[in-house]
Amino acid sequence: MMEMTHYMQLLADNQPWNLLIFMAIPVILAETIAVSELYILFTRDLKGRVRAINKIAGITVGFYFLIVFFYLLFKAVIPITLAGEWRTIIDVIAVGFYLLGVVPLFGISLLELGLIPNLKKEESKLQLHATFVAIFLIVAHIAMIFGMLSPALLGGHSSMPM
Template identity: 50%
Template sequence: MTIVELYVLCSRRLHFPWHRASRVAGMFAGVYFLGVFACLMADALLPITAAGEWRGLSDMIAVGAYLLGVIPLAGIALIDSRLVLRTSTEDVRLNSHVLMVAVLLVVAYVAMIHGMLTPVTRH
């Protein structure tokens, strides 16, 4: 969780510039990562899978968890752009945003931990 999000969550000052900055950053990150996701699917995941070049289970888990990050980031972008939860209160949107950040942290740590493992190579 970023300092800005923590400040907005704890202070509940929803009309200050920090809240707007957090919303803009959330929308940007979600859209940006959708592009990263599409590139990685086309240039990495599909060719590696088609060629059978995975070096082990930890490799697959690391890449899969990294790509799963698109779900919470897209959720943040949708919440912050008010395409979902439009009629909800600001507190509900803020709590949903924080929940998505927590999910993102979990999948990012799973990806990072499995990415650091030495993959088993086949001979």
């Protein structure tokens, strides 16, 4: 029997709602930012429709994921930690890196709202924006990779079969 991480269990439970809320919405918004970011970086079109979509997606995803972060922190991470129910370091890495996505995503929102000071040049904003996108892609993929691993690889266990 295969075992699953809390990350995968969250996505598998309450179908299709958890998958939509915790994966589809943030990923669709983040991918919209990533693809539009490439267009903006290549064309330098800082005033067009693609830039407007990029900005709206950037503001939305940061605040959306901030809500997800606090929800999961109080409804999952703290209770799992207090109960000692982590399913090996694989589980901790999967959940931890998923939640770490709040840093670059909320950073994008703050940048879009002009709340990150000392960025007067548009070029500096573009560089930081692209850096936040890259950081999010890295942490999200680490979360997904570890989330799909079985905690049983390191002796962990779960009451939920995969």
